[in-house]
Amino acid sequence: MRIIRFILAVLIPVIATAQKKNNDIQITGKITGKIPDIIEYTLPINGIDYFGFTNSVQIDPLGNFKININLEKTSFIDLANQYKSYGTIIAEPGMQYTININTEVSGNSFSVESKNKKGQELYNQIVNRSMIAGGHFETETKDYRKDSLAFEVKQKVEQRRISEIGGFEKLLQNKIISKSFFDLVKTDRDYFHKGILGSVAFINYLSSKQNKNSLPAAEYKKLWEEIFKSNPVTNPALLSSPWFYFYTENYLRYNELILDSTDTAALSEFHKKGLIHTHNINYAKKNLSGLQLEYYFAAYLYYETMNKNYEKELIALFEQFKKEYPQSSYTTFIEPLIIPIITFHARQKEPLNPKIQFIDNNSSVNTVKEVLKSLNKKQFYVDIWATWCGPCKSEFKENPKLYSLLASKEITMVYISIDKENRDKQWQEMIHFYNLEGYHIRANEKLYADLLKLYGSQSFGIPWHFLADNDGDIKQKHVSGPSEIENLEKQLNRN
Known part of the structure; x- marks a missing residue:
């Protein structure tokens, strides 16, 4: 009986290890075009696929990468970079996949070599297959x-x-x-x-x-x-x-x-x-x-x-x-x-940067011209944003370069938020957190209507950046944000 127990004690871990290996999948990939530093992939937990639950692997200078995952059941695995989907693999335990990604073409940029290649191709033709692929x-x-x-x-x-x-x-x-x-x-x-x-x-x-x-x-x-x-x-x-x-x-x-x-x-x-x-x-x-x-x-x-x-x-x-x-x-x-x-x-407990200034009486300022003329400056770089706008907040990372460039050109920074009144506290807190140097105003309904009129449509996307003169007239309706500082400098030099 002791011998049998001993054999079982030896065999059970071996069987478990073999089972684990049988569930392993290997994804070997090659990226051509612009090669990112890493590739992110959704990590199925209990077979669950969610765009936020991800792992990542390094990509070598030639664009090669390898992903090894142990799966208990067939699962979706999205491959992406910064929430931009390259494609999706329907991964089955024990299978191997070879991926080719071309970042410089819009169609047929993702291909999967596997036993079920046709199925993979068909699924990746579905444009709304996941949120990061553009569906909702x-x-x-x-x-x-x-x-x-x-x-x-x-x-x-x-x-x-x-x-x-x-x-x-x-x-x-x-x-x-x-x-x-x-x-x-x-x-x-x-x-x-x-x-x-x-x-x-x-x-x-x-x-x-x-x-x-x-x-x-x-x-x-x-x-x-x-x-x-x-x-x-x-x-x-x-x-x-x-x-x-x-x-x-x-x-x-x-x-x-x-x-x-x-x-x-x-x-x-x-x-x-x-x-x-x-x-x-x-x-x-x-x-x-x-x-x-x-x-x-x-x-x-x-x-x-x-x-x-x-x-x-x-x-x-x-x-x-x-x-x-x-x-x-x-x-x-x-x-x-x-x-x-x-x-x-x-x-929020730290002192507010003295270079951050709020424009008084925002409830009575009804046009962009009124906002800018009240400041009595030569020219303005205006950023239209909102606290709920992700791309707006992403731009703020490059603000030190922006402020340096504007100072060299004697251009005044003005932020106009299109947040509603119920977000007033959050608006002020975000200005403090992101250290947004310049003049600030939260648009009332009439100022927002004026922005729509200036843009020339019933809606507009943000962030929206434009240049204006000392009379509050728009000189350039669209200029680059701080993340494209070199292009912005060229635009400013043309004025």
């Missing part, structure tokens, strides 16, 4: 926002779903892809298209507050209800889809706004008190459990901290997450984004 439920609703009959919306979306899945069904029938490959894609596409319907319902709900909804209330409510009956968030297979978080977010909206009839005014109060994230997580806990809740909680924290709005309550929620899930694999992905929030609030 809301953007897909544009073709259905004017439809007034729910069954027509369902019919159109279902036709798109069938069309997408059809190619994979043929590959499965011809044994070009495996059943697990097909099942993963089918579940993902099923839920993605249901998510589109959920967004159509949600947009109609929001539009109904101004009586601008296309679908009658009974129609969009029924449409919303049917989605979660046919495709529940509790389906374990949904966890493997990159759309789990956003689908579940829509489910929670339905529960709160329709089933619980929560007044949006009550939600606005949570916003004003700085407790909206706490409320959202508490509500999620009432409707989710187990792996779904842990994943949603983690994904929520990542998504909100990634936006760099620096809400203080996210620090407390992260501490709460660590306490409730002390062994969670997600913690390591969230923590680096929490640290800047801590730094942000510590910075």
Whole structure:
């Protein structure tokens, strides 16, 4: 008996090691064109694919890289750099993949050599396969926002779903892809298209507050209800889809706004008190459990901290997450984004840079000309931004070079924020945190309308930078931001 126990004690670790090796996948890649320092890849945890839960590997000077992952089941792996997707691999345990990426071409820039090559090619033709590839439920609703009959919306979306899945069904029938490959894609596409319907319902709900909804209330409510009956968030297979978080977010909206009839005014109060994230997580806990809740909680924290709005309550929620899930694999992905929030609030205790000046009586300043003429300077470099604008905040990293260049040209720096009044405190805190030297004003409605008039359309993208003279007249309507300082210098030299 002792001999048998001894043999088992020896064999069990060997069997476990062999099983682990059988689950290993190897991705060998080559990048041509502009070669980044690293390539990032989503790291499936329990088969979960989420754009924020990533690892990375170095790329050698010739563009070569290798990725080794142990998988227990077929999973999506997105390859990207700074949230820009190169392509997606549908990875199966034990398989090897050779990747070619060309960063200088727009089409056919990503190819996969493997046993299921045709399946990989077909999946990467889907432009809305993930958020970092450019997809989202809301953007897909544009073709259905004017439809007034729910069954027509369902019919159109279902036709798109069938069309997408059809190619994979043929590959499965011809044994070009495996059943697990097909099942993963089918579940993902099923839920993605249901998510589109959920967004159509949600947009109609929001539009109904101004009586601008296309679908009658009974129609969009029924449409919303049917989605979660046919495709529940509790389906374990949904966890493997990159759309789990956003689908579940829509489910929670339905529960709160329709089933619980929560007044949006009550939600606005949570916003004003700085407790909206706490409320959202508490509500999620009432409707989710187990792996779904842990994943949603983690994904929520990542998504909100990634936006760099620096809400203080996210620090407390992260501490709460660590306490409730002390062994969670997600913690390591969230923590680096929490640290800047801590730094942000510590910075508020420091003295304000005297080179930061707020323009008085912003409520009565109604035009750009009024803003600039009141400063009595020679010429101006104007930055139109907002606290919620990620690209705006990315530009601020290069501000020291910008300030030096403007000083050499005797140009005055002016920041105009298009934030609403309820973000006034956050606006001032961000100016302090990013040390934005220059004059500041938060646009009222009339000043915002003047900006639209100057831009020449009903909307404009930010950041928007322009040059103006001492009379407040625009000299150059579009100039480069601080991240393109050399180009900006050329533009300034032409004046």
